[in-house]
Amino acid sequence: MTILTPNSPTAELQRADAAHHMHPFTHGQGLNDRGARVITRAEGCWLNDSEGNRILDAMAGLWCVNIGYGRRELAQAAARQMEELPYYNTFFQTTHVPAINLAARIAELAPGDLNHVFFASSGSEANDTNLRLVRTYWAEKGQPERQWVISRWNAYHGSSVGSGSLGGMKGMHTQGGMPIPGIAHIDQPDWWSEGGDMTPEDFGRARAKQLEDKILELGPENVAAFIAEPVQGAGGVIVAPDTYWPEVQKIVDKYGILLIADEVICGFGRTGRWFGSETVGIRPDIMTIAKGLSSGYQPIGGSVLSDEVASVISGTEFNHGYTYSGHPVACAVALENLRILDEEGVVDRVASDTGPYLKERFESLTDHPLVGEAKIVGMMGSLALTPDKASRAAFASEAGTVGYITRERCFANNLIMRHVGDRMIISPPLVISREEIDVLIERAWQSLDEAHEELKAQGLMKAR
Secondary structure, eight states: OOOOOTTSOHHHHHHHHHHHOOOTTSOHHHHHHHOOOOEEEEEBTEEEETTOOEEEETTHHHHTOTTOBOOHHHHHHHHHHHHHOSOOOSOTTOOOHHHHHHHHHHHHHSSTTEEEEEEESSHHHHHHHHHHHHHHHHHHTTOTTOOEEEEETTOOOOSSHHHHHHSOOHHHHTSSSOSOTTEEEEOOOOHHHHOTTSOHHHHHHHHHHHHHHHHHHHOGGGEEEEEEOSSBSTTTOBOOOTTHHHHHHHHHHHHTOEEEEEOTTTTTTTTSSSSHHHHHTOOOSEEEEOGGGTTTSSOOEEEEEEHHHHHHHTTSOOOOOOTTTTOHHHHHHHHHHHHHHHHTTHHHHIIIIIHHHHHHHHHGGGGSTTEEEEEEETTEEEEEEOSOTTTTOOBSSOTTHHHHHHHHHHHHTTEEOEEETTEEEEOOOTTOOHHHHHHHHHHHHHHHHHHHHHHHHTTOOOBO
């Protein structure tokens, strides 16, 4: 076997990648024919590829590299832990110091009485855990018929069978026998695309009312929980109208339904608060965490439980867990990441300085003829692309066609922006500077210009 290095020729790296490596959420043959872009190193908010390009990463990897790339402190924390205790499980009545310390630190940071952590290695694993947790909780409370979990269409909660079923990505549900039984979906609070002639305020209340309608349809005595992201991330950074979340909280309180806040993307400073639940003003019974917990430097996630839920679950043997639950190296790295976020005031800076500056600059993109709406909370934002701003029209072309063309122009201009359908989304590292924000907006504007010209040339600036 030939061992390749970052200095190997790009074509050679691409051939080896195509021969053996299967990519997630990818048309494999299409990528193999084209060749993957090979990322070789990174520092701060910047990536380098095998062709020598320096790329501004406005997606923080996959919504996760909150403290930026190249922080030696995290590498050193991992090395120290590997030398001391590289692995041990937390089954069989054992524990270890990194898991003890990280659980305690998360409990300090989490709002309300969310004081207990069940560790996993990812958000997908944690949401699978949540599915079993809430059903076990109600069974232990003498209400085993409470099996249904309500979610939202276009939500993303992971890609395993359980978490993928909890999510509302219809494209995912076409493969692998999803959704599994016992999961129901209601519509998302996306006013731009689905609000019609309603005001945002009325639309927010109407979409919240769908939750109550679904609870009554299923029977309150049969519903275990409602799961939702404070801000829908992979669904296109969907920011609910201000009237939405207060109504949702009233409804779950009224019917005694557990509220699961999926904080995998929103958590650890992304919205300008430690958790998105604080930003939108809800009181979850369970929070799902991952991504920003370690800034992506190690795979780790978890479920953070309220005192009430934890006390019930602790009263029985919960027959659930993972080999790498509370992995000591991952816990040590996560602890160091949280220390940096706290001691360097990263979350406060997002709230008071760079977040407001990014919002001002990002919203200026609505002046572009291709952009109908710019929504942003903290350091996660989206641009709704449209051929007609006044009517909020969708494009006549297949959904995602325009977004893909625009994404390709961003990539060509060494800017990582993602497209979800015909929305362009950003989620930069929380440590991005004002100067780097200026570069982001400059490159975004250039890419929109180029996409706009291409769309006109192809006759794609037409409303559906």
